[in-house]
Amino acid sequence: MPKPKKHHFVPQMLLNRFAFDGYLWHLSIEREEQLRRARPREIGHVKGGHTLTRLDGTRDHESLEQAMSSIEGEASAAIRGIEADSAMAVVPRELAEPLAWLASLQSARSRALLGYIASEVHISKDADPFADTVGDIQSSLLRVAVMSVLETWFIRNDELARPKDQWDFVTHQLLGMRWDVMRYPDRSLAVSDAFAAQFGIREDAQGVFDRDPLGAMYGMNTPLWAAKGVTVALTPRLALNLHHGETRRVAAAAAVNMHTIRSARSFIAFPTDMDPDDVLPGWMDWIIGAKAIRAALPKSL
Template identity: 35%
Template structure:
């Protein structure tokens, strides 16, 4: 038996557990093939050896990135426990920092983002196409450069550039609030960095509705980022300090569905506990299934990373 897990999660298991039932079961709704099924935290949001590094002349490295990412996740998990212990809308600075780095990690290790970059590299390359293992190693190298290394040096006396991550920097200048629905009901998706709204200074080049699907502008032009952290808690990170007061559970779930690229999930009892939200979910999944092919670039149809 190998001494390392085969399933490498790009959605943290600790986060998925916050939406599952007490024994870790989830109902999973697939975006592109419109099916649903019961699964478990262990079997959702992962790729087999998805964070493995393949280098010429060496054995595959299954553990280095997994160990580094687990430290970032561990800090974020501690920050969420701090938020759990409070009923305040405010998010303490220390928790903001830990959660900002988790969001940077989630953004960079998005399998959809990796797929899009891999397609672009294959299209533009004048040489023989790289193998899947070579491409994965190259893309994970970017994750190390832009997230893991800066995170590990964030408190060290090194050049600011070596501690810099663009998303963490953007988030530091925004207003953070904790949304806590009394009845729960929040959903989780494969993409927990849910972008929506347009805050750019120039007229948008696409219809405004596209921005609620997380497409259409750079990170600095979105109005808000919503982050489901559990069935009864989410972050609202916005340009407007009053934004969190305008959103409710249904609105947050809609943004979670519209930002999904593979799946959304909830506990087995969720639909019976929240019949109105379940009705909304069916409608939003139908919209996402119809709209997503315009920007998914055949993701999940002809291939994934």
């Protein structure tokens, strides 16, 4: 079997759900590119992006991909379960859990986040003093960020494991919210590299942190526990609205798209049966804002 070369940091199983006749409209947030038609396998990936360097200097292209597929597979099954039950208003715990874990994984393997961390230690992938060793910047960051999520995932149900070793911050915070299901009559939702799009600041948020309302609009500078909410687009007609309230909160399709686009750091995509001339004018302010935020951040890894 050939080793995978295109390592997707956004699962193809998610992108496939937004495709129409096998294609998506793709618009880059981090590069100046024209809107284009693309297959799901052609977007949301980095060549060798999940490759690890072993102690002996050889490259492991598959281990991380195989491990992450465990979370992606269960999350895909959860989406199917939500789709199949048209009466479901609130996502039950057993379906929310794999999606919360996928959100944690997506956060950990964000190429924008990894690029930001690399910039903070003043190392780039193109000028890495540890290149071709087990300590190269990509391998080091993937082991710290991604493998920590995976290790916790694989022992989450182990009765012999210590509770602190089974605890994942992002998953814990998301599962503490109410998960309302949003269903729309028309195919109207976009998808981006931001699987779980955080937004706003809770009015009752306690604790010490610098409140940045503008940054919070773009999913930045606010702890997850202090966020007003999180939206998750699952298909062009299906989304989740996560919040800390006790009663149902409706999120219009436009609001879900706003959060999806504002939180994007790499790209946005939408089905090719949605006419760009119809949807892009209404999204343009969000796209311009997302591009401005992205331009101010370090280059993706």
